[in-house]
Amino acid sequence: MPDFPTPDLSHLTRADFRNVYEPAEDTFLLMDAIEEHPRINLDDDRQRGRDWPSVCLEIGSGSGCVSTFVAKVVGRSNALFLTTDVNPHAARATRRTGEKNEVTLDPVVTDLASALLPRLRHSVDLLIFNPPYVPTESAEVASPLPAPLFSISASWAGGVDGREVVDRFLPFADELLAPEGVFLMVLLEDNAPEEIIREVRERWGWTGRRVKERRAGRERLVIVEFVSGGDAHAG
Amino acid sequence: MRLITHNMLQCPVKGCSKDNFPLRIEDAEIENADADFNPQFLKRMLDRIAWGALVQTSFSLGVAKLPESPGDPNDDEFLQTLHHVLLETRVKEGRMVCNGCGHVYPIREGIPNMLLQENEV
Numbered sequence: 001m002p003d004f005p006t007p008d009l010s011h012l013t014r015a016d017f018r019n020v021y022e023p024a025e026d027t028f029l030l031m032d033a034i035e036e037h038p039r040i041n042l043d044d045d046r047q048r049g050r051d052w053p054s055v056c057l058e059i060g061s062g063s064g065c066v067s068t069f070v071a072k073v074v075g076r077s078n079a080l081f082l083t084t085d086v087n088p089h090a091a092r093a094t095r096r097t098g099e100k101n102e103v104t105l106d107p108v109v110t111d112l113a114s115a116l117l118p119r120l121r122h123s124v125d126l127l128i129f130n131p132p133y134v135p136t137e138s139a140e141v142a143s144p145l146p147a148p149l150f151s152i153s154a155s156w157a158g159g160v161d162g163r164e165v166v167d168r169f170l171p172f173a174d175e176l177l178a179p180e181g182v183f184l185m186v187l188l189e190d191n192a193p194e195e196i197i198r199e200v201r202e203r204w205g206w207t208g209r210r211v212k213e214r215r216a217g218r219e220r221l222v223i224v225e226f227v228s229g230g231d232a233h234a235g
Numbered sequence: 236m237r238l239i240t241h242n243m244l245q246c247p248v249k250g251c252s253k254d255n256f257p258l259r260i261e262d263a264e265i266e267n268a269d270a271d272f273n274p275q276f277l278k279r280m281l282d283r284i285a286w287g288a289l290v291q292t293s294f295s296l297g298v299a300k301l302p303e304s305p306g307d308p309n310d311d312e313f314l315q316t317l318h319h320v321l322l323e324t325r326v327k328e329g330r331m332v333c334n335g336c337g338h339v340y341p342i343r344e345g346i347p348n349m350l351l352q353e354n355e356v
């Protein structure tokens with residue numbers, strides 16, 4: 001499989017990272033999982049005939065680093081790279097990071113994927129989310145409303161068990177995923193990935209598994225891949 | 236905001252269920268940016284585009300007159316026009332208005348802001 005460099009983020013300054021999540025261990029682990037994914041990163045022969053994915057969507061794109069990387073791996077003209085974030089600073093950083101790296105990202109400021117449904121119903125081939133997963137007080141979680149006072153902690157605060165945003169998003173993911181769609185999500189061991197994998201299998205019949213893990217300080221990061229069902233899901 | 240993105244956005248206000256798509260674009264500052272022409276990608280996207288909405292929006296912005304129903308996907312001229320409308324035409328500044336509930340969504344620096352107020356979610 002070809003290797004891809006980490007996107008150039010030299011246009012983003014300290015001042016930008018006061019308002020936007022700065023790429024960290026979780027971001028890099030997610031990019032590694034993308035680079036090693038057999039349906040996303042293809043050898044040259046198969047890349048020439050690529051017909052998947054057509055629609056990629058990243059929730060909570062922050063700096064735009066991950067979607068830029070996806071666009072590089074998939075090929076910038078082969079798909080649509082939509083992104084969302086509740087933080088308008090993040091949406092701007094995302095657009096700029098795409099431009100800096102000569103790919104086009106299409107950022108939207110919205111809560112999760114609210115404004116993209118029902119239009120993207122069962123239409124997203126590749127769904128990506130590095131969510132706010134750190135266990136915190138519920139009050140610290142990003143509000144889906146325009147924030148009167150911006151706080152960078154909202155980019156990682158996950159509420160009770162770090163699961164509040166994740167649990168709110170999962171039903172959206174079921175609405176969004178195309179048949180055989182792939183959904184990559186970052187979790188902490190503390191978020192109980194196995195429990196989430198079991199829950200979504202029971203609720204929506206997705207197949208979930210860990211594809212990558214790494215220790216980061218006191219935390220253990222896990223990348224989980226879900227694949228939605230085939231025909232049964234298409235209805 | 237490229238017109239392909241506009242084609243995917245619907246008014247998210249709770250209870251707004253009529254005339255909520257497509258959002259009407261007003262006071263648009265339009266710009267063009269070149270994109271690589273990829274006919275295979277365009278063909279794959281055809282069945283995910285809400286065609287009537289695209290025709291209406293493209294016409295109202297004076298970008299191009301698209302056929303009432305999607306043209307022949309093997310017609311290069313049709314695909315070139317579609318490519319220009321969907322992927323090269325951007326709204327840099329302006330706003331989108333919901334024809335159902337009147338909600339106004341600003342577009343600034345090319346990015347649509349779809350956030351709602353408390354009484355709307």
Ligand SMILES: C[S@@+](CC[C@H](N)C(=O)[O-])C[C@H]1O[C@@H](n2cnc3c(N)ncnc32)[C@H](O)[C@@H]1O
Pocket residue numbers: 021022023024026027030059060061062063064065066084085086087090110111112113130131132133142143144154155156165
């Ligand atoms: C952990 S950061 C990940 C940023 C980037 N994707 C990365 O990997 O470096 C989580 C992102 O999710 C965004 N976010 C938090 N709550 C959200 C919500 N309800 N809807 C959309 N985005 C949200 C935050 O603003 C932040 O940019």
Ligand SMILES: [Zn+2]
Pocket residue numbers: 246247248251255333334335336337338
């Ligand atoms: Zn409305």
